[in-house]
Amino acid sequence: MLIIDILSFSCPLLLCAMGALYSDYAGILAIFLEGLVSFSAFLMFYFTVTTGSAILGVSLTALSAVALVLIFAVVIEKFRANPFIGATAINLLFASMPSFFSVMAFHNRGVLTSENFIFPVFQTKVITIVLTFTLLALAFLFLLKTKSGLYIRITGSDSDVLTAKGVNYVLCRISTWCAAAFFAGLSGAFLAMRVSSFVPGISSGRGWMALAAVYLGKKKPLRITISVLIFCAADFFAAQIQNYLPALPTSLVLALPYLVILMVVALGKK
Numbered sequence: 001m002l003i004i005d006i007l008s009f010s011c012p013l014l015l016c017a018m019g020a021l022y023s024d025y026a027g028i029l030a031i032f033l034e035g036l037v038s039f040s041a042f043l044m045f046y047f048t049v050t051t052g053s054a055i056l057g058v059s060l061t062a063l064s065a066v067a068l069v070l071i072f073a074v075v076i077e078k079f080r081a082n083p084f085i086g087a088t089a090i091n092l093l094f095a096s097m098p099s100f101f102s103v104m105a106f107h108n109r110g111v112l113t114s115e116n117f118i119f120p121v122f123q124t125k126v127i128t129i130v131l132t133f134t135l136l137a138l139a140f141l142f143l144l145k146t147k148s149g150l151y152i153r154i155t156g157s158d159s160d161v162l163t164a165k166g167v168n169y170v171l172c173r174i175s176t177w178c179a180a181a182f183f184a185g186l187s188g189a190f191l192a193m194r195v196s197s198f199v200p201g202i203s204s205g206r207g208w209m210a211l212a213a214v215y216l217g218k219k220k221p222l223r224i225t226i227s228v229l230i231f232c233a234a235d236f237f238a239a240q241i242q243n244y245l246p247a248l249p250t251s252l253v254l255a256l257p258y259l260v261i262l263m264v265v266a267l268g269k270k
Helices: 002-025 033-051 054-078 083-106 121-145 147-155 159-164 169-195 206-216 221-241 250-268
Strands: none
Touching (some): 002 033, 002 147, 002 221, 033 083, 033 169, 054 083, 054 169, 121 147, 121 221, 159 169, 206 221
16 A cells, blocks of 8 residues: 555655656656646646546646647747747746636636546555556657657757658657657546545646656666656655654655755765
8 A cells, every 4th residue: 555655645746757757768858747747736636637537637638738848849949939948938837827717617716626627546546557558658668669769769969860750850859849748748647546536736847846856766667767766756755754753853854855855866976
């Protein structure tokens, strides 16, 4: 049960980290992940409540996230805008959209709940774990074992090689942002399902932590996965430890996951 709890807790960040990895290989880091995760959580709530189907909710959320990012990516590439500035602007836009649409659709800026948006805890954990690790395995295999995956891995560093081979590296760049959007969409959907509601700021920094995990794992999929699992395990235990040690300072509890990561980084450099 403890392992299931930790793995379930890790799923949203693992998905975000995979999206960040794809975009980083292409040289256009998906800085918009943080905002998109929160907006996707809102979309999951909206689509599920309005359609009455969680499956449709997840599907429409992921498709909407990809469609929106695809439009922005095409515009940025067409006008040759700076992708870093563009991604930052997109992140700010996505971060503001839940509040706007929440008022428009539900006349409420705060927590959203509904009788049509309640999920069984254990079943939801198992389903999200199975889906997450299946998608991660497929994403790893595609990235490391296919020709298209190879093109993505060299887009950011050797785009001239792709041009010489007649491969459009711009399409590769756009596709990595779409992949990042897909994983962010699922991440937000799973977060909303886990708490059976939409909570403003539900991403809680996972988008930024995903970007950090890419560098912590040195762009190695397995190392990234292990780094995320270690961080989430520490974060999970930090959330539980005060139940057993109530005298422990809150500041130390909040810092515990980051202290663990610093230790991992220090050990990894040896």
